[in-house]
Amino acid sequence: MTDTTRKAAVKTATGAAPAAPVPAPAARKHRVWRGVTPWLFLLAPLALLITFTYAPIANMVAYSLTDWDGVSPELHYTGVGNYEEIFTRPELFEVFWVSGYYLAASALQIVAALYFATILSFNIRFRNFFKGVLFFPYLINGVAIGFVFLYFFQDGGTLDSVLSLFGVTTDHAWLGTPVSANTSLAGVSMWRYLGLNFVLFLGAIQSIPGELYEAAELDGANRWHQFRYIIAPGIKPVLTLTVILSISGSLSAFEIPYIMTGGATGTETFVIQTVNLAFRFNKTGLASAAAVVLLLIILLVTWVQRRLVPDDKVDLV
Template identity: 60%
Template sequence: MSNPSANSSAEKKSKFSLGNLNYRQQRIVIIIAFSAVPLLLLFTFSYLPLINMFIYSFHKWNGISPNMTFVGLDNYVQIFTGPEYFVVFTVSLYYFFATFIQMGLALYFATILTFNVRFKNFFKGAIFFPYLLNGVAIGFIFLYFFRPDGTLDGLLGLLGLGEYAQLWLGNPDLINISLAGTSVWRYMGFNFIIFLGAIQSISGDIYEAADIDGANNWHKFRYIILPSIRRIVELNLILAISGAIGVFEIPYIMTGGANGSATFVIQTVDTAFKFSKVGLASAMGIVLLIIVVFITLLQKVLFKEKGA
């Protein structure tokens, strides 16, 4: 004797099986199924912490106590009225100017290595390799590189320039230049590989036509390469400037923010975990996010107007 409930259950399963859906419905189900987990992870580890940080920014909280005191905009007022919180943005200027050196070198090497150069594959790997290294490892490498009687001082001695040896990480006038140079060495490979891919996508027929017209290498770069990769240059510039504002890893590992090398992000981390002011640190994080978004939108508007 058949079970009516079992039969109805089997009918429902067959009715709602994927095979009974049309092509468009199948696509929707598959897209939702494959997107559900990534979207859940994105919300859990990106948007939810951002929402919590925004809520914390209106409270006074030490990060441990279960009770938070609502203070309204007091944390934001303290940031904009306390000079010690915004003076650290001057450190970002070193990384800002280093950004243009970084992009210039990346574009220069990408242009040269696009054409026939001996050992060009070796040079491509050597330039991109630093970007693959862990930031902690790079911090320790350059910590020994800049230490007194370290690698840099040894090289200067071999070249007969030992008298120019300095306290590269101990002199407040040189420390940020040294750290910015380390940042250029590490991230230039990222810009280089993007520029290289964009330049190699340019058709070779254009270069052949330029050769027929008598164009030299400078003419090819100015009138063919640069206009063709303008959008890539703009994208790299936006990423590099945004990264210069949010520098954290290298100065934190190498100096811990000492001798005037503290960036806004280091100041935020210290405020939260060293001084137990999580609410104030959350407000600093929101301010940094607004600054980065504003600069990104401003660059897009400026580039758009220039392009028009």
């Protein structure tokens, strides 16, 4: 009896076709390799992440529990003494008030970046040119920006010369008082990082399907309605990201104020203070504790922000 005749006989006797043969399970060697292969691809990035991120953080936490001066080969364990000093010396936390200037500038920066990204996402003339103009400051080195604006704000410098063209004469030292100096530095920081937020918003807006705009125009929606009901909900995850980056950047401002004023005239930030503790006063243990505190504050702010604004899935359809 052939296989065909046997299958037909079984079908006639049981009233149903025989079940398809079950494929043999993969060999154990193949299953092992299938599970190990993704980790082989992740081996190099994980090694770099551990070497240049988590290992330094672990060393920083270890140094924060000592009185190491950064030079001596000997260090003594002090426990939480450095943390007690940080929280019992008010002057070490007063510098966080300076971050308020950068936080206010970040809020204006997000609004301006969202405005320009929305305008330039539509079909207007010279929009590619304006995109380059807005993003260009982010490509410039921070040290160069600091020196350029140092001459920009000096007495009789570029800003005073431009104001004199409009009949405005002032002998005000823009970097001479804490309020004007911090306002000027925050403005420079806002100008520099505007392009980053602009690109993030522009990419998020352009990822929204064009059919939604066409349908909205057919329904009579104007630009404001398109922004309110299409763009704003569609870019919510990116907006959350920019808020987190702005808050963390405001708390850890360093480059611009350090180059332009060195922390003088009441412009010292928490990071500048930490650097001075480590490299000027040789208190590496205390500086490490300050860096750990700053890291924990940023993580706490990020966690609170994520709890208040959860990253829900956006569905515009």
